[in-house]
Amino acid sequence: MSRLLLILLLFNFCSASSLQNLLEEYEDTSKNSLQTLNEKMGHARIYSQKELKLMQYDKLSEVLKELPITSLNRNALGVSTLSLVGTKADASGFFRLFINDHEVSSAHTQSPFLSWYDLPISLIDYIEVYYGEGSFTLGNETGIEFIRVYTKKASKENGANLKTTITSKSTNSQEISYATVLENGWSYFAYFANQNNFFKRDYNKDNLNANSSQQYVFLDIGDGNNTINVAYTTLKKDNYQGLSFDSLSDDGETSSNDFFINYSTKFLRDKSLKFTLSVDVQNREYKEENKEGISIPAYFNPMKIDWIKAYEEDIKLTKTTASLSKEFKTRKNNFFTAFNIKNIKYDTKNRKINNTKVGEFYDFNEETSYSLAIQDDYKILDNLILIGNAKVDKYIRNGYMEDSTETLYRIGSIYLPTKNLGFKTFYTISHIPPSFYNTDFSSFLDHKIDSQKYKYFTFDTAYTYNKSRISLEYFNVHIDDYIYHEKSIGFINIDHTIKTNGFIFDYLYNINKRSKVELNYFSSQLTENENNYTHGGYFKYMQSFDKFSYFASVLYRKGFTYMDLDVDDSFDLNLGATYNFTKNLSFSLKAANLLDKSTQSIINGPTLSLIDDYDREVSFSLNWRF
Secondary structure, three states: OHHHHHHHHHHHOOOOOOHHHHHHHOHHHHHHHHHHOOHHHOEEEEEOHHHHHHOOOOEHHHHHOOOOOEEEEEOOOOOEEEEEOOOOOOOOOOEEEEEOOEEOOOOOOOOOHHHHOOOEHHHEEEEEEEEOOOOOEOEOOOOOEEEEEEEOOOOOOOEEEEEEEEEOOOOEEEEEEEEEEOOOOOEEEEEEEEEEEOOEEEEOOEEEEOOEEEEEEEEEEEOOOEEEEEEEEEEEEEOOOOOEOOOOOOEEEEEEEEEEEEEEEEEOOOOOEEEEEEEEEEEEEEEEEOOOOEOOHHHOOOOOOOOOOEEEEEEEEEEEEEEEEEEEEOOOEEEEEEEEEEEEEEEEEEEEEOOEEOOOOOOOOEEEEEEEEEEEEEEEEOOEEEEEEEEEEEEEEOOOOOOEEEEEEEEEEEEOOOOOEEEEEEEEEEEEOOOHHHHHOEOOOOOOOOOEEEEEEEEEEEEEEOOEEEEEEEEEEEEEOOEEEEOOOEEEEOOOOEEEEEEEEEEEEEEEOOEEEEEEEEEEEEOOOOOOOOEEEEEEEEEEEOOEEEEEEEEEEOOEEEOOEEEOOEEEEEEEEEEEOOOOEEEEEEEEOOOOEOOEEEEEOOOEEEEEOOOOEEEEEEEEEO
């Protein structure tokens, strides 16, 4: 990879032009994102509609697994879940997923991935990914990485679209959408998808299954000032490892029904006053049987570790959020302030252990937070901007959990010394509060969990040259009170600071308006024993010609050693081609993980084991607009 990088760099520096030329080259692929892209949020990564089509991404998870300084592995429930570099988590609040203006993490786990990680790309117009912390300009939730998905709009998708996909592993999907603009200025975009996914692994002479069936319904209604988004997804899946002590559940199933409605409207002539109201409801059922024992820390008996052999729960989570924000702009200042109220409720409708009703684990089942945020961008010079954020969160909790007040501070600057060269740096002090999931499965020794507190520093530089763009970002993160899960104990706060630092390198060469090459490499260090990948990158090539388009990509992760277990390098090779039979009818063929060298997940069962996260498969798709 180093030789390839050197060749590309030498080729790149043979000629030069300006940043303006590069922006003009990419106007057709990025102009939609440029309307929403917030450079003041941190290091940004953009997936335009053109790139999403050329690379033949079918699901959001295919985009997530190539993101730098993260790993997308199967968790204990068989759900592909993002983890911070070098670590592996079943669920965490470090990653925030937005569908347009609405943040969709579960009120129970703070993670969006159980319900939304396989969101179909056919629903999506473009994607923005931000590294670093944000203020209310990306919603009220705190985190380290923000993934913002923008859905398609009726103004661009007028008419109907049908897509069907089938793979060599029998996984299949069917999708249909319809969009129209009404005479009164209102428009709507309606979407439905059905997915059947099959995933099985051999483990300890038995099978781990993560087969699932999922449906998505989405509706976008708007008139320019007012926007209503309604979404519903229902999921049924096998439990994979589940909560079993031996990482091999005998039987079990997870089902989840998620619904949200989000309304936003803008006031005043300049639309600088914005009001948002949303309601999320999740109903989730979980059942598991395992003769070797199930890990439920609240009912853990050290003298008889296999006491719990059957567990089931039926819970309802409700999240209600309202926010009001205002922008004030002058020649040199852009001042933003917002106030947010959020209430989350956790209702245990039914919970049984060994067929005996036990009810809620603890009496903490409701939290209301009040947040006030301000941000100011001050233009000292035409090419130098200073940025400052501050936010106060007040958490009011019932039951045994104490109320708390948390703060966020962030300072940064953007400096453009020339039209080809730019620098960006941010320093953030923030937090992530504990979730209901953390407290439910907290240690039986002490079930009080504190907020995770972290400090995040980034320095980013970008240079454009002819048809190329080179960027390098350095990051340094310190996390106190990190919430760690040990299966036999439960969640605890780590009593020391966890530190990680590293860099992300990106190179983009725009061959012409129809083709481009992208190269990424990242490297990091972690103060803890790493149990996931810390180095990696990707190479992507995409091209369209006449009625054909095609791509090739390699996703790379450098192997590592965990205890006495050696994890090999991962080389995920993908190839694909699309034939546009007519303007409205196309056929696509894609081969994924051709070398059969997927990333792997460590299973801490009776013995340490490795399991591939992805299959080698071939898929065929038909897309028809009418």
